[in-house]
Amino acid sequence: MRADAERNRSKIIAAARSAFADPQAEVSMAEVSRRAGVGMATLYRNFPGRSDLLEALYIDEVDAICAAAETLEAETPGAVFVAWLHRFFAFIVSKHPVGTELLKHSEGKVPVMGESRRRVVEAGRPLFLAARRAEQVREDLKFEQILDMIVAIAAINGESEYLEPILGVALDGLLPGTFVGRRMNWRDSPG
Amino acid sequence: MRADAERNRSKIIAAARSAFADPQAEVSMAEVSRRAGVGMATLYRNFPGRSDLLEALYIDEVDAICAAAETLEAETPGAVFVAWLHRFFAFIVSKHPVGTELLKHSEGKVPVMGESRRRVVEAGRPLFLAARRAEQVREDLKFEQILDMIVAIAAINGESEYLEPILGVALDGLLPGTFVGRRMNWRDSPG
Numbered sequence: 287m288r289a290d291a292e293r294n295r296s297k298i299i300a301a302a303r304s305a306f307a308d309p310q311a312e313v314s315m316a317e318v319s320r321r322a323g324v325g326m327a328t329l330y331r332n333f334p335g336r337s338d339l340l341e342a343l344y345i346d347e348v349d350a351i352c353a354a355a356e357t358l359e360a361e362t363p364g365a366v367f368v369a370w371l372h373r374f375f376a377f378i379v380s381k382h383p384v385g386t387e388l389l390k391h392s393e394g395k396v397p398v399m400g401e402s403r404r405r406v407v408e409a410g411r412p413l414f415l416a417a418r419r420a421e422q423v424r425e426d427l428k429f430e431q432i433l434d435m436i437v438a439i440a441a442i443n444g445e446s447e448y449l450e451p452i453l454g455v456a457l458d459g460l461l462p463g464t465f466v467g468r469r470m471n472w473r474d475s476p477g
Numbered sequence: 478m479r480a481d482a483e484r485n486r487s488k489i490i491a492a493a494r495s496a497f498a499d500p501q502a503e504v505s506m507a508e509v510s511r512r513a514g515v516g517m518a519t520l521y522r523n524f525p526g527r528s529d530l531l532e533a534l535y536i537d538e539v540d541a542i543c544a545a546a547e548t549l550e551a552e553t554p555g556a557v558f559v560a561w562l563h564r565f566f567a568f569i570v571s572k573h574p575v576g577t578e579l580l581k582h583s584e585g586k587v588p589v590m591g592e593s594r595r596r597v598v599e600a601g602r603p604l605f606l607a608a609r610r611a612e613q614v615r616e617d618l619k620f621e622q623i624l625d626m627i628v629a630i631a632a633i634n635g636e637s638e639y640l641e642p643i644l645g646v647a648l649d650g651l652l653p654g655t656f657v658g659r660r661m662n663w664r665d666s667p668g
Binding site for chain 1: 625647
């Protein structure tokens with residue numbers, strides 16, 4: 287029975303996530319019940335209100351991005367950090383509608399959001415520090431500045447084909463400066 | 478008399494601009510009159526309403542960023558383009574409060590704003606194309622994507638010391654790719 291309940295809960299969350307990812311879908315409780323293949327009674331037993339479901343969905347996505355910080359593998363610390371920033375970007379883009387709904391349904395008081403930001407920052411910081419120690423990330427930015435940059439780019443209005451190259455610019459710009467001389471020329475250029 | 482009138486108008490616009498740049502200032506017509514050293518009658522003769530003044534201020538800033546595209550000098554087309562993007566960034570940061578006020582006073586209908594965006598894009602595009610022809614800007618972004626990136630960074634919450642390094646990352650990332658190999662490694666990294 288326990289396992290069954292777990293499975294239902296997972297199905298509901300997965301269904302809600304796919305509904306939110308579908309720009310055509312109107313994400314009602316009925317729609318989530320239909321997509322999950324569970325009855326309304328089961329749905330409401332798990333999530334008494336729509337905002338409970340939204341919050342669970344939000345936390346589930348935060349869990350995933352935090353877990354990725356521990357499991358991502360790549361050849362260098364810089365590559366791990368950049369791979370995680372790609373995940374973080376996808377996370378921001380995907381959680382946006384959920385976050386917006388959550389705010390709408392909670393009159394602006396969503397403690398889980400502030401708490402989530404702290405958790406994500408904590409999870410990602412070791413990757414940043416390792417990349418920094420390996421001298422694979424430039425030194426003039428704090429971790430928070432990098433995250434704010436990614437969040438700002440994720441908020442640009444456009445499809446992912448439009449946003450991806452912009453993200454690429456930002457990530458390439460994080461490389462430490464063999465280009466420092468040239469950069470300085472630009473900065474000091476007259477006018 | 479003509480020259481006098483011109484001078485008053487310039488004084489008023491300069492005073493309004495400095496008032497908006499001062500986070501402590503409350504930008505009333507009386508405050509602008511005081512800062513400009515012109516009487517209220519003169520102020521109202523030039524700008525019958527507050528929104529006329531805001532619009533003039535906005536257009537004045539757009540004129541300046543467009544003019545900069547023609548007068549900026551630097552050693553290479555890439556350096557000219559990047560210098561202009563720096564100006565564009567400063568323009569976006571500085572016009573933000575004026576734009577916000579203008580929207581508030583105009584019930585969302587501000588034709589001058591759409592028109593201004595078109596003018597700025599037109600003014601900057603030749604610099605972008607020249608830098609591209611000189612192979613000093615990477616090839617996978619359109620000009621509009623670069624502008625959207627700068628606008629997004631300018632909108633990040635923080636003082637200019639916080640924002641400048643983020644802008645630096647973005648501008649350095651625009652350099653064409655001697656780093657392409659490395660970048661590809663990152664993109665393809667497992668996980």
